[in-house]
Amino acid sequence: MFRVILAxxxxxxxxxxxRMLTDEGYAVVAAVxxxxxxxxxxAAHPVDIVIVDVRMPPTHTDEGIRAALEIRRRWPETGVLVLSQYVEQRYAVDLLTGASARVGYLLKDRVxxxxxxxxxxxxxxxxxTAFDPEVVRQLLRRTTHTDPLRSLTPRERDVLAEMAQGHNNAAIAGRLHVSQSAVEKHVKAIFDKLELGQLDGISRRVLAVLRYLGS
Structure with missing residues (x-):
């Protein structure tokens, strides 16, 4: 199991x-x-993942997310799972403008x-990656009449939303009740339409798409 710090x-x-994480076998090395x-x-206890609230003392505005971004910069191998009461679109985009893996953003209701x-x-x-479906929906709505997302079919948008949440093709096929080959065709079409075909790995599959939405 992973070593975790809670903030x-x-x-x-x-x-x-x-208590929940400990009961599930995770090693919670600090809770701050x-x-x-x-x-x-x-800095004192290298861990696999930090779980951090967006808004923390003293101002309860962006202290948590700034700490999360600093962790992404200083310890890129440490996963960051951000929790937020509401969808903070700017903060979600900030998380995506860096390393292309080990990142998640969930609404607290999801806990x-x-x-x-x-x-x-x-x-x-x-x-x-793991992005809350509501975060993905709101990022997807950040479009204008010139955005290539308007060229996606409704099914391609469904697949894109599932991809952005971090699901692989097999999982998407099960969740949308279609064949895996159909999902693969939709994924290819999405990257072609968003001009992301030259990117590799998970950055192309998930985070590059969301960066594009936030650009």
């Missing part, structure tokens, strides 16, 4: 997450209440679904 200013939620303490903890939360945590820890 959440709500003592109730922090303790609840710590502000961004500075998070950076100190990561109530333990299975979904743990699945996202596992994906981030394993080097993948």
């Amino acid at each position: 959440e200013d709500s003592a109730l939620l922090r303790d609840g997450l710590r 209440g502000d961004g500075d303490a998070l950076l100190d903890a990561v 109530a679904d333990v299975g979904e939360f743990l699945d996202a945590l596992e994906r981030v820890g394993a080097g993948g």
Whole structure:
């Protein structure tokens, strides 16, 4: 199991997450209440993943996300799973303008679904991505009349949303009740239309698409 550091200013939620993760076999090496303490903890205890709230003391604006971005810069091998009460589109885009893996952004309501939360945590820890469906939907709505996204078919948009959440082709096929070969054709069409065909790996598959949406 992965080694984890929690950063959440709500003592109730922090303790609840710590107990849940410990019960599931994760090693929670630190649980802190502000961004500075998070950076100190990561420096002292290298871990696989940090789970961090966007808004933390002292101003409760962007301390958490700034700490997360600093972790991405200083310790790129450390996965970052951000939790937020609301969809903060600017912060979601900021997370995407850097390393192209080990990152997730979930709404706090998603934590109530333990299975979904743990699945996202596992994906981030394993080097993948995990974006809340509502975050993806709002990023997808950030389009104008000149955006190539308007050229996507409804099914291609469905596939893009699933890709952005970090699902592979097999998972997308199951979730959308189509064949895997159909998903592969849709993925190719998406990258062709978004002019992302020359990118490689997960940056092409997931994060480059979201960067494009946020550009």
